[in-house]
Amino acid sequence: MPKYVVRYGSMRHLGVFSSKGSDFRRGAQVIARTNRGMESGEVLCEATEQALSQLNDPQRGSIVRVQSEEDRREIFRLLGQQREEFEVCGKRITELSLDMRLVDVEHLYGGERVIVYYLADERVDFRQLVKVLAAEFQTRIEMRQIGVRDEAKLLADYGDCGKPVCCNTHLSEMPPVSMKMAKLQKATLDPSKISGRCGRLKCCLRYEYDTYQELRRELPPVGAAIITENGRAKVLGHEILAGQLLVETEDMRRVIIDASEVLTVLGKGKSAAEKAPPTRTEGNSEEQ
Template structure:
C-alpha cells in the first residue's frame, strides 16, 4: 500500500502531498521536503495512518463476526508498535475476550480495547458544530468540564435539545464559556418581577439583558416601560423590594 502525508507550508495554505520514504511521521510534525521551488519547511496536517486504517477494517469485520454490540471509533498504534489500541463506544459492558484473542493472533502484538464516551468519540472524530466552526473538543479543549441545563436557562437559551446539543448528543461545551459571567451578573441584578425604586418612582423589572447589565422596568405610576443600565440605577441609589407574582 502506497503511503503519503499532507504538508502545509503556510497557515491555511494549500496542502501538498509527499512520500514519507519509510519514515514514521506523526500529525503536526515539522518536516523539510523537496519541492519544485526548492527545499522548504512545512507542517504535517495529514499523517500517514494507513496501518491504523487497515487495522480498523480488520477489527470491524471481527466485531461483526463475534456479534458484539459495540461501535468501533478509532485505532492507534503506539510509537514502538508494541501495542494497538482500539477505541469503541457501547451502551453497556462488552465481553470482548474472544475478539482480543483474534486480534492478537493477527497483529502479533499487545491489544487493548478501550471503551470511551460519546463526547470522547466526537473529540476523536471531529466535525462541524451548529455554529459552523470545527468542534471545540477536537481543536482546543483539553478536558471536558461539566455542563448543565441550568447554564442554558441562565443564558435565556432555547431548551430545545436540538438547539443546545452538540454532535455528540450531549449539551454543548460552549454553554460553559460565559457561564461565570452570567452567574456574576445574576447575583448583582434584580430578578424579573422584582420591585425596585428609581428616580422616576417605583418600578417593576420586566426584562433583563444580563451580559450588558441592562434592565427594562415598568414605572408603576406612569404605566411606562423604560430601560436602565445597572450603573445608572446604582447612581440613583436603587433599592430592591419584594418579588411580585
Template structure:
C-alpha cells in the same frame, strides 16, 4: 524552577509536560518520548520554558530524542496499518455479533500495543474479540469504550453554527456544561437548539458563562423591589447583556418602563431604605405629628 516542553500526541489533544534536558525544541517539532503506554512520537505544542516546581505533580520523564526521518516514516506506516486494522476489527465485530461501534484505531509508535476505540449503549463482553484480534496482529490488544463526546472529537464534523466542531479543532479537554448555563444565558431550553451533534449540551455554552456570572452578581433579578427616578417599582424583565431592566411601578403595573441598571437601586426590605423610612415616620410621630392610621379590615 524547572525547564519543560509541552507535547501532544493527537492533533487536538491534551498537552503533557516533559523534561527536554539539553535539547532546545521549537513549537511544531516532533519528538520521541516515553509514556505510560510505551514509546510515542508527539508534536511539540509548547517550546522550552521555565515553570515553578510546585506546579509539577511528579518528576517529568525526559525527551529521548528529536524525531528522525526514519521515525517519521514509521509514524506514516503506522497510519496505514491503522486503516487496515480498522477493517479487520469491523469484520471481527460482525463475526462475533457484538453491539458495538468501532470509532478509531491507534498503533503505539513501537507497535507494542494496538488500541481500538468503540462506543456502545452498555457493557460489552469482548473477551473473545480480543483473543481473535491478538491472533491476527500478534501484539497486545486494548479495547477502550468511549463516550459520544469523545467520538465527535475523533471523527470531527460541522456544528449547527456551520463551523467545524470546537472539540476537534481547538478544545484540548472537555469542560462540564449544565442546563443551568442555558437558563442563565436566556437561551431556548429546546434540546435540539442547545445540543451539539453528539447529543450533549454544546461546549460553547461554557465560553461566556463567566461573563454572565459576573453580570448576574451586579444585576437585580426579576421580582426585586427597586427605586427609580419615577418612584418605587418591581423588576419584571431583565436583559443581562444590554443592562436594561423593565420595571413596573407600584401604583400602575401596566405602565412598565425600561431603565438602565445604573439608574435602578434595589430596595432591601428590613434594612437600608426601608429602615430609613421607618425612622423618619417615628421621628415625625414623636414631635406631635400624628402618624397615619392603618386602615382596619371589617370583621
C-alpha cells in the same frame, strides 16, 4: 533539564515531558516516550508554573527526538495500517456478535499496542476478541470504552460555527454543561441548535457562563422591588450583558431601564435560575 507540555495520541492527551538538554519550539513535531510507549506528539509550550497550573494530573514522559523524515514516513504508513486494522476489527466484532460499536483504532508509533475505542450500552465480554486481534496484529490490544463526547473528539471535524470542533482542538477536558447555562445566556432552547456534533449540549455554552453569573450578581434579582428617580418598580427580567432591567412601574407600564438608574433595592426576589427546578448536568458520566 528543560520540560515541555506535549500533546499526543488520538485522544489528544497532555503530558509534561522532559528533554535531555535540547530546546524545542512551539509546534515542534517530536517522538516521545509516554506511559503507553513510543508515540508521536506536538510540543505546545514550556512547562512553566503558569502552564502547569492549567493541567489536571498530566502524564509524564520524555522527548526522544524531533521527528525525522523517516519518522514522518512511518507515521503516514501507520495511518494506512490503522484503516486496515479498523476494518479487521469491525469484521471480528460482527463474527463474535458483540454488542458494541467500533469507533476508532489507534496504533502507537512504537508498535507497543493497538488501542480499540468503542461504544457500548452495557458491559461487554471482549476477551475472545482481544485474543483474536492480538494474534492477527501481533501486539498488545487495549480495549477502551468511551462516551459520545469522546467519539466526537475522535471523529468530528467542524461545528455549526464553521470552525474545527473545540473537543478536537484546544479542549483537554470536557466541561460540564447544563440547560441552566443556556437559559441564563438567553440562548435558543431548540435542542437542534444548542447541541454539538456529539448530540450533547455545546461545550461553548460553558465558556461565558461564569461572566454572566458575575454580571447578574450586580443586578437586582427578578421579583425585587426597586426605587428609581421615576418612582417604585418591580424587576421582571434582565439584559445581563447590557446591564439593563425590564421593570414594571406602579402604573403597570413595562419599560427597560439601565441598572445605574436604580437608587434602592427594597426587596430581594428570586432569580429565574433559583426558581427553576434542578437541571441535570451534561458531562461525561457515561464514560468509563
